[in-house]
Amino acid sequence: MPLLSVENLDVFYGDFHAVHGVTLSVEEGQTVAIIGSNGAGKSTLLQAITGLNTDKRGNVRFAGTHIARMRADLIARQGITMVPEGRRLFGSLTVEDNLLVGGSTDRNGPWTLKAVYDLFPRLGELHRMQASTLSGGQQQMVAIGRALMTNPRLLLCDEISLGLAPKIIGDIYRCFDVIRESGVSIVIIEQNVAQACHASQHIYCLLEGRVSLEGDPRTLSMKDITAAYFGTEHRP
Ligand code: ATP
Numbered sequence: 690m691p692l693l694s695v696e697n698l699d700v701f702y703g704d705f706h707a708v709h710g711v712t713l714s715v716e717e718g719q720t721v722a723i724i725g726s727n728g729a730g731k732s733t734l735l736q737a738i739t740g741l742n743t744d745k746r747g748n749v750r751f752a753g754t755h756i757a758r759m760r761a762d763l764i765a766r767q768g769i770t771m772v773p774e775g776r777r778l779f780g781s782l783t784v785e786d787n788l789l790v791g792g793s794t795d796r797n798g799p800w801t802l803k804a805v806y807d808l809f810p811r812l813g814e815l816h817r818m819q820a821s822t823l824s825g826g827q828q829q830m831v832a833i834g835r836a837l838m839t840n841p842r843l844l845l846c847d848e849i850s851l852g853l854a855p856k857i858i859g860d861i862y863r864c865f866d867v868i869r870e871s872g873v874s875i876v877i878i879e880q881n882v883a884q885a886c887h888a889s890q891h892i893y894c895l896l897e898g899r900v901s902l903e904g905d906p907r908t909l910s911m912k913d914i915t916a917a918y919f920g921t922e923h924r925p
Contacts, residue, residue, distance in 0.1 A: 690753060691714035691715055691716050691717075692715050692716060692717045692719075692751065692752060692842065692843060692874050693713075693714060693715040693738070693749070693750070693751050693769075693843055693874075693876075694713075694714045694715075694748075694749070694750045695711060695712060695713045695714070695734075695738065695747070695748070695749050696712050696747055696748040696749075696750075697710050697711075697712055697746075697747040697748065698710070698711045698712070698734070698737060698745060698746070698747035698748075698749065698757075699711075699745060699746045699747055700730070700733050700734070700737045700742055700744065700745045700898075701744040701745070702733075702742075702744070703744075706898065707730050707733045707898050708730045708733050708734055708737065708745075708898045709897075709898045709899045710747075710899065711730075711734060711747075711895070711898075711899070711900055712900070713893050713900065713903070715843065715874055715876060715891075716874070717874055718869060718872075718874055719874055719875075719889075719890050719891060720865060720869060720874070720875040720876075720877065720888055720889045720890055721874075721875070721876045721877070721889055721890070721891045721892070721893065722876075722877050722878075722879050722885035722886070722888060722889035722891070722892045722893070722906070723735075723876065723877070723878045723879075723892070723893050723894075723895060724878075724879060724880070724882055724885050724892060724893070724894050724895070724914075724918060725894055725895035725896060725901075725918065726896075726918060726919065729895040729896055729897065729898065730895050730897070730898040731847075731878045731895055732774060732847055732878065733898075734895070735771060735845050735847055735876070735878060737749070738756075738764075738769065738845065739761055739764055739765070739769055739771050739845065740756070740759055740760055740761035740762075740763075740764040741761055745757065751764070751767055751768075751769060751843070752767065752768070752842065754767060756769075765794070765839070766794070766795070766796070767842075768796060768840070768841050768842035768843060769841060769842070769843045769845065770791075770836045770837075770839045770841035770843070770844055770845070771836070771845045771846075771847065772832050772833055772836045772844065772845065772846045772847065772849060773832070773847055774847040774848045774851070774878075776828050776829060776831075776832040777832070778820040778821075778828055778831055778832060778835075779820060780819065780820050780821030781819060781820075781821065782819070782820055783816065783817050783818060783819060783820065784812055784815050784816045784817070784818055784820055784823070784831055785802065785816040785817065787820050787831050787834075787835050788802060788805055788812075788831065788834050788835050788838050789802070789838070790835060790838075791834070791835035791836060791837070791838030791839045792838040792839075794838075794839045794840070796839060796840040796841075797840060798840030798871075798872075799840070799871050799872070800837040800838055800839075800840050800871070801838075802838075804837075804871075805834040805837055805838065808834070808837075808864050808867055808868075809830040809833075809834060809864070811827060811830065812827070812830055812831060812834060815827065825852055825853055825857075826853050826854070826857035826860070826861070829849055829853065829857075829861060830861065832849075833846070833849070833861070833864075837868065837873070841873055842872070842873065842874065843873070843874050843875070843876065844868065844873050844874070844875045844876070845875075845876045846875065846876065846877045846878065847878045848878050848879065848880060849861060849877065849879075850862075850879065850880075850881060850884060851880065858881075858884065862884065862887075862888050865888060877889065882911075882914060882915075882918065885906070886906035886907075886909075886914070887906075889906060890905065890906075891903070891904070891905060891906070892904065892905075892906050892909070892914075894914060894917040894918055896917060896918070896919075896920045897920070901917040901918075901920065902914060902916075902917030
């Protein structure tokens with residue numbers, strides 16, 4: 690049984706139908722990437738899974754529990770945590786206090802302050818600094834660390850590499866192996882297709898709210914991915 694299974698999910702903003710009949714699954718221990726151009730519905734899909742978007746139809750099951758009609762706080766308690774686009778840190782709080790916000794949930798597990806500082810040693814050095822004074826990459830580490838402090842079973846990451854230098858993106862993605870080894874499954878939304886293919890075992894491409902392609906990135910051709918991403922036919 691997959692850890693997460695989404696079946697025929699439709700999501701609406703008033704009259705606007707943003708996500709159409711999306712079906713996807715995440716196996717335990719997997720990293721799954723969702724790719725697609727601006728406005729394809731990626732963030733809407735993740736928000737619907739976490740209960741932030743309530744106007745939806747379809748089924749979402751997490752570890753066997755139906756969560757599509759559950760409140761966002763109860764879904765979080767099941768073990769789904771989002772690293773939101775734009776990080777949304779508490780800028781006036783220190784690094785450590787931001788991390789402790791994540792640690793205030795009642796879920797237990799391997800992710801403690803020490804474990805986060807072992808993963809991101811730079812955050813240990815900066816633990817007394819105000820979050821707003823950190824670089825973009827350091828802030829992203831805090832956002833990931835704060836999410837890990839909730840001891841999730843599934844981590845949803847919305848565009849974590851946006852605006853960061855390639856070296857920093859590489860450093861952050863390298864930590865994902867450690868996170869998965871700790872028993873956390875991961876979903877990433879990633880604009881950088883090569884990065885998404887490299888970091889994941891399965892990708893879903895969204896086009897205008899629908900899944901236009903899915904599969905193991907090692908077996909999909911870049912031609913097919915590009916066609917699914919932009920909605921263009923490719924001719925042999
Ligand atoms: P991006 O990469 O730009 O974040 P995305 O793939 O995450 O894009 P969404 O943000 O999920 O796309 O948006 C999907 C569609 O829903 C877009 O057409 C967008 O304009 C629309 N949309 C998103 N949020 C709202 C909202 N709060 N109210 C109305 N329409 C919205």
